[in-house]
Amino acid sequence: MSEEKKIPYKIYLSEEEMPREWYNVRADMTKKPAPLLNPGTGKPMTAEELGAVFCKELVDQELDNDTAYIPIPDEIRDFYKMYRPSPLVRAYCLEEKLQTPARIYYKFEGNNTSGSHKLNSAIAQAYYAKKQGLKGVTTETGAGQWGTALSMACAYLGLDCRVYMVKVSYEQKPFRREVMRTYGASVTPSPSELTSVGRKILAEHPGTTGSLGCAISEAVEDAVSHEGYRYVLGSVLNQVLLHQSVIGLETKIALDKYGIKPDMIIGCAGGGSNLGGLISPFMGEKLRGEADYDIVAVEPASCPSLTRGRYAYDYCDTGKVCPLAKMYTLGSGFIPSPNHAGGLRYHGMSPVLSELYDQGLMRAVSVEQTSVFEAAELFARVEGILPAPESSHAIRAAIDEALRCKETGEEKTIVFGLTGTGYFDMVAYEKYNNGEMQDYIPTDEDLKPGFDSLPAIG
Amino acid sequence: MSEEKKIPYKIYLSEEEMPREWYNVRADMTKKPAPLLNPGTGKPMTAEELGAVFCKELVDQELDNDTAYIPIPDEIRDFYKMYRPSPLVRAYCLEEKLQTPARIYYKFEGNNTSGSHKLNSAIAQAYYAKKQGLKGVTTETGAGQWGTALSMACAYLGLDCRVYMVKVSYEQKPFRREVMRTYGASVTPSPSELTSVGRKILAEHPGTTGSLGCAISEAVEDAVSHEGYRYVLGSVLNQVLLHQSVIGLETKIALDKYGIKPDMIIGCAGGGSNLGGLISPFMGEKLRGEADYDIVAVEPASCPSLTRGRYAYDYCDTGKVCPLAKMYTLGSGFIPSPNHAGGLRYHGMSPVLSELYDQGLMRAVSVEQTSVFEAAELFARVEGILPAPESSHAIRAAIDEALRCKETGEEKTIVFGLTGTGYFDMVAYEKYNNGEMQDYIPTDEDLKPGFDSLPAIG
Numbered sequence A, B: 001m002s003e004e005k006k007i008p009y010k011i012y013l014s015e016e017e018m019p020r021e022w023y024n025v026r027a028d029m030t031k032k033p034a035p036l037l038n039p040g041t042g043k044p045m046t047a048e049e050l051g052a053v054f055c056k057e058l059v060d061q062e063l064d065n066d067t068a069y070i071p072i073p074d075e076i077r078d079f080y081k082m083y084r085p086s087p088l089v090r091a092y093c094l095e096e097k098l099q100t101p102a103r104i105y106y107k108f109e110g111n112n113t114s115g116s117h118k119l120n121s122a123i124a125q126a127y128y129a130k131k132q133g134l135k136g137v138t139t140e141t142g143a144g145q146w147g148t149a150l151s152m153a154c155a156y157l158g159l160d161c162r163v164y165m166v167k168v169s170y171e172q173k174p175f176r177r178e179v180m181r182t183y184g185a186s187v188t189p190s191p192s193e194l195t196s197v198g199r200k201i202l203a204e205h206p207g208t209t210g211s212l213g214c215a216i217s218e219a220v221e222d223a224v225s226h227e228g229y230r231y232v233l234g235s236v237l238n239q240v241l242l243h244q245s246v247i248g249l250e251t252k253i254a255l256d257k258y259g260i261k262p263d264m265i266i267g268c269a270g271g272g273s274n275l276g277g278l279i280s281p282f283m284g285e286k287l288r289g290e291a292d293y294d295i296v297a298v299e300p301a302s303c304p305s306l307t308r309g310r311y312a313y314d315y316c317d318t319g320k321v322c323p324l325a326k327m328y329t330l331g332s333g334f335i336p337s338p339n340h341a342g343g344l345r346y347h348g349m350s351p352v353l354s355e356l357y358d359q360g361l362m363r364a365v366s367v368e369q370t371s372v373f374e375a376a377e378l379f380a381r382v383e384g385i386l387p388a389p390e391s392s393h394a395i396r397a398a399i400d401e402a403l404r405c406k407e408t409g410e411e412k413t414i415v416f417g418l419t420g421t422g423y424f425d426m427v428a429y430e431k432y433n434n435g436e437m438q439d440y441i442p443t444d445e446d447l448k449p450g451f452d453s454l455p456a457i458g
Helices: A045-049 A058-065 A074-080 A091-096 A118-131 A145-157 A168-172 A174-182 A195-203 A212-224 A238-257 A274-286 A353-357 A369-383 A391-407 A426-433 A444-452 B045-049 B056-063 B073-080 B092-098 B121-130 B147-158 B167-172 B174-182 B196-204 B213-223 B238-257 B273-287 B351-358 B369-383 B387-408 B426-433 B443-452
Strands: A021-023 A070-072 A087-090 A104-110 A136-141 A160-166 A188-192 A228-229 A266-267 A296-298 A310-315 A324-329 A363-365 A411-418 B021-023 B070-071 B089-090 B103-108 B136-141 B160-166 B185-188 B229-231 B264-268 B293-299 B310-315 B322-329 B363-367 B415-416
Touching: A021 A238, A021 A274, A021 B174, A045 A058, A045 B310, A058 A118, A058 A238, A074 A118, A087 A238, A091 A104, A091 A324, A091 A369, A091 A391, A104 A391, A104 B021, A104 B121, A118 A145, A118 A238, A118 B238, A118 B387, A136 A145, A136 A212, A136 B045, A145 A160, A145 A174, A145 B136, A160 A168, A160 A174, A160 A212, A168 A174, A168 A188, A174 A188, A174 B426, A188 A274, A212 A228, A212 B147, A212 B363, A228 A324, A238 A274, A238 A353, A238 A411, A238 B273, A266 A391, A274 A411, A310 B322, A324 A353, A363 A369, A363 A391, A369 A426, A369 B147, A391 A411, A426 B174, B021 B238, B021 B273, B045 B056, B056 B121, B056 B238, B073 B121, B089 B185, B089 B238, B092 B369, B092 B387, B103 B238, B121 B136, B121 B147, B121 B238, B136 B147, B136 B213, B147 B160, B147 B174, B160 B167, B160 B174, B160 B213, B167 B174, B167 B185, B185 B213, B196 B213, B213 B229, B238 B273, B238 B415, B264 B273, B264 B387, B273 B293, B273 B351, B273 B415, B322 B351, B363 B369, B363 B387, B369 B387, B387 B415
Parallel strands: A104 A411, A136 A160, A136 A228, A160 A188, A266 A296, A266 A411, A296 A363, B103 B415, B136 B160, B136 B229, B160 B185, B264 B293, B264 B415, B293 B363
Antiparallel strands: A021 A070, A087 A104, A310 A324, B021 B070, B089 B103, B310 B322
């Protein structure tokens, strides 16, 4: 490998080559994703109703199914320049290790302090909040990637940032909490005494360690009950996929620059923020009949919303204060096994991705967590990056495909999204290193309570 | 800041532009750094003597005061491409925040899983060990940056890696330990039962939580008593500065590409690995009379080897098994205050840097740790990178200089080294966030035991 390669190890675009517009894949969809519904009336949420919770311009983006390209404001583009363009990496070392004829590329979004792609949407949402003259924003965070990203964006813009962090994470992941505090965010363990929904839950379940669903409900209540605040969310929403399209757009520009045509695009999928962003421009070509790609969502076998969920209207949060979304879902009552260490725990999937999946434009696979950590370890050792457990789902699927190519001799070009680093996930790695990690595949019986929690609406 | 800048936010070199040779600053020094001495005989260490502890080719590099440019083997250069070239970042956001006329650049070495520049020398040392046909290497680590870097390099090359980790760090920093284990290293808390020096210390001080000096002694004993092993070290040595010159060389190529001439070059200094590497080519120009630069070492006020140490022969380790080095030192008996959270705890300074400092070719300042964390927090919020405490010493000095420029109106061009990220240092950040961090400046009385521990030799 000593000669300079025709394709470098890392393709960096120049700042001039960075996208100037986000791409809205909904514009190219003939059948659009289903609208959000008001849980009270069962009718589509209006802009006015959504405006009580979300910033105005974000509501417009949420509801806009027609505009294909939306300009990235200069201020956001300047912020992007602090950590973007992110590299598209040719995985030469992994290819050599696997002895595969496949060519593997990954778009690495972890080279920023939030540790993941979440910053791409955090800065956009914070920017529009600032532009609207708000004082601050509220949100929830589980493992903390989204909260960290939002706290960074808010620090940069001088916005107040109030994060409700699931209590068990607050206590067991103090380092993420301290990163957020260093960025000036207030971090509250959820459930808390600060909100009525929090107080209610504490009264009913005094020993509870919290849940993402409860933290969402608290963050929303905090936003709507304080003048000058709105709620922001790091995944699932249409607007988030729009902002995250910067990942896919950069990937496409870099591939085009070197004349590389991918056969397969792989992304991990929890709520869909990374996958939706990565595949957007490729899916656009597919929708317009200009190109074909094998697009693959990878989810944990323990939280299999696409591969085993139902396509139905569901609550986005367990507190049921948010609008209903039509999505592939396990039901808001679904609780992943406590054994599950690998992230991607959300019960539903972005309505855009759900609709694309339902139309057969992408497929989904599920993988078990010990095999995910095996892939993570192998990748770390040869490619030098310790990946986030979430990202490692995509690594697993990419390695499986590369090994398949080794058998068949196919020279497929595989692109996958490496969403982030695992520096704050060492407890899970320790479990794996000690041989204590267990797999878990829910039985149909295990999935029943979740499905039973689905609303009758929609 | 919305227009495309003439100087981008981040200057990335192409892989073709990466240096093909390391630069050995000793070649341009008229008065060379003093040789290592055999502690038994008081005579300069021979290549043969050093070869019992270190790899052969590294011994040659250690002793070579004359060859200015040493080729970087292709295999090392390929490894470098996984995380290099590292970006030279224009700190536009920091400049704007400070409202300074100064132009600030930083060379960011933290975008790799080891989290710091240590990987530059780790891969070189592991490569020569592999080339010599060794089975593995041993080393010590305190906070864990070096151990992590070495474990990554060894995983890549298929070498065994045995790390002695100071017991208190092993227990209090389990995450770094797990990163090393993920890379396949064996990590042993030091002092241990594995070595005679460890057993001796455990017998004398049963409750000890270890020290870097003890861990060094154990790692050296392990290497010399096992066939096919050698000891490697991440700082202080001449060879380490040689490998780290890649930092300065890339910096200079990037600056030259845009016609930027720095006035001032700032680096944090513990043992000197980063500072020595960063300044090498600039110091070379200075030594050859081709250019002048204000070169500044920044050290913690609590461990002030350059600003308050003595230039004398000293032990490199507390176990006194290593050769003696002439360096600015506080004495191997010096113990930094337990309050000190900011890294850079080594009692001595690289002999090369010590000699350059003694000749007046660079200067040194010391800074207190709360002011270092203040700078770190400010930097994180505007530049988006959460810096390592070590690196933040350089940030502090750069900010101080930029603020000075603001008063005088000088448009100085400042370059500083940002050696790494602080993701594994959140305990220190937490202390700072909680207002519990204290400063400590040793009195002359506090320094006395260290100076008393200096050997009579040399």
